[in-house]
Amino acid sequence: MTLTSAPAAAALTSARRLDEQDELARFRRQFVIEDTDLIYLDGNSLGRLPKRTAQHMRQAVEREWGGRLIRGWNEGWFTAPQRVGAKIARLIGAEADEVIAADSTSVNLFKLIVAALRARPGRHKIVTDGLNFPSDLYVAQGALQLAGPHHRLEVVASADGLTPPGDLAEAMDGDTALVMLTHTAFKSGWVYDMAGITAAAHRQGALMLWDLSHSAGAMPLALDECGVDLAAGCTYKYLNGGPGAPAFLFVRRDLQDTLLNPIWGWFGQTAQFDMLPDYQPGPGMLRWMVGTPNVLSLAAVEPALDLALEAGVDRVRAKSVRQTEYLIELWRAWLEPLGVGLNSPREASRRGSHVSLGHPEAWRIVQALIEEMRVIPDFRSPDNIRLSIAPLYTSFADIHEAMARLRQVIVERRYENYPSERFEVT
């Protein structure tokens, strides 16, 4: 399929030049990309499969499980949550013994939120804002309901749904047990000031919890340097860990022995195989584990982390900024004149690794892109065409071609063939 229009073709030369100059270009060849005409800009929902992961999974299933059977536990499985956690730690500015990989993001948020509320007795409030994942709000609502009738969630509204509320710090007070935010907003891609907000929470004696799902692997983070207390995030977006991969969980070292995971399981117990009748929470991050680790899913995560560490998260971020800038340049030249808005920050330092373009027909445009233009972005209500850049495998040519096809959909009003009612995923 060649959809590139004549004027767009001129700009293609510059995209190709940028790819030639890209020091991370070789990493694209490390991923399974069979359908080369398909432009995948949804790596912030599900990252691509690294070739080495495919190989490693055959090994994990066929040689380790099939061949070693129960002996696998002593040959690397037991330590997988810590080993994977230590690699994630290097990507997020934490120490190796501050991170484990286990359970889902939501379950990990539940553990951390309940623990935080119990660590701040007499305080009743969790502060968050309207840019947070609804899912994170649900977990907080459930945890608050367990905590008692006077506990409550304060969701500070965003004026435009794209940028954080200016008065977030004003909502933090002496009754605030916890401030929880998502570091990169899933709609606009807004990146918060981690150090500043964490400090504001601390000034009120509250704990600070960051959801790093849209940040980990896309940009350098400095959890320890920022004094962050708690964090969690998923590994299936920019960390390329596979669909529904285990999540991670961070607890600042000097809080590890005072906070208590509310879900007491045998993998979080001090002396697991003594099978003592009473739970004794393990030291360090061990206590944040619950049940038997999901070995096969952890095996899928690990090779992708090695790839990210090889590339270096600083270089990934530098390329991500160049690529979102490039995308925004094309938007300005081709799409702004057609009435498409920019829902992501223009300032690179405040922007994550995706760009959301706004259009009243965003939902139908996304359908047209997927169904007939061989571009996969995603839609986020009310009007976001969300275009994700995963610098390990997204090329400048991908961005160029996707923007050209998007332009064509809008110019030719191809989206009019699609229903405007959103259908539920079945």
Added chain:
Amino acid sequence: MTLTSAPAAAALTSARRLDEQDELARFRRQFVIEDTDLIYLDGNSLGRLPKRTAQHMRQAVEREWGGRLIRGWNEGWFTAPQRVGAKIARLIGAEADEVIAADSTSVNLFKLIVAALRARPGRHKIVTDGLNFPSDLYVAQGALQLAGPHHRLEVVASADGLTPPGDLAEAMDGDTALVMLTHTAFKSGWVYDMAGITAAAHRQGALMLWDLSHSAGAMPLALDECGVDLAAGCTYKYLNGGPGAPAFLFVRRDLQDTLLNPIWGWFGQTAQFDMLPDYQPGPGMLRWMVGTPNVLSLAAVEPALDLALEAGVDRVRAKSVRQTEYLIELWRAWLEPLGVGLNSPREASRRGSHVSLGHPEAWRIVQALIEEMRVIPDFRSPDNIRLSIAPLYTSFADIHEAMARLRQVIVERRYENYPSERFEVT
């Protein structure tokens, strides 16, 4: 290696004859068994890899994730927890819409225990017994700690550590919110009277929760017929779902709309993609889900369930009983005279699919079996040599040979070469 001694060789003929008459014998060829001299009797810790799972995992990783990317969610991933749950339901005597596969056994127990305590306000007690998994007790202790200072766990002691306490029903009273037990005891293999104990709990107005980890896939169960309220269990033992595979969770249909999962996540929400700000628990079993389902691990579970369904759980149980009887016959002939005890019930109807043999040097004997005799059983304190029979792949010849090698270890006192201190798994 030929370790079969002369007298044992005579009995081998009868083992081979039993294998020839075994209607399930062909299922053994459905599993990856490369090391044919190794006798694996630890299928109740980690089941073997079905050949079709190896194939299916390549498909799930390479074709579905690698090739379909985010589109996989609409092509089977979303419904995997329900689809896998419905297959497990057929194995445990439940309806398709009463079971989902998600999270770990411990996380599922936590959800169910907290929900049960909240469904019985004013009642403060959970009743269990000393044969339950320590891990299950930990989860209950954690849940009770959240519930309040007057809540407590009553662990009715077993007189011998092998059989359940006779006065279990006496511990159930008007203050009992929940009775929780493991259906097949992990040390002795004792199988409880599910109908009788469930009825006793109900007579006191308590809810009944069964851990089916050592039962599911090994014997027919009749959760609905027995009026069971709640159940959970793992899929990596007799269900052959792989190391740390997702667990399952059962809630009786008429309780589904009244009980509430305390961990509120987006996959348990009514209209997940509407991303409404307030959590609204989904209908039926949907509300028991939390985060994004672990697609790759669910993919590993499914083919093994098909295998179990093909074999038929009644036939699996019939073979299991024949095999544990056969093992006990060999014990009586060869090992009882050497001072080895039988720690499992003699009555087949009260015995699960493993047999625990008792010996003061059990720990060293198990080490010798693994290190030099190419037999993998496992040890459970204080004196259990636990021999698991997985009828889908365990042959009578396996049992014969394992018992011959065990006899040799004891007769030749080979265990004396091994340390008596238990080392921690690293």
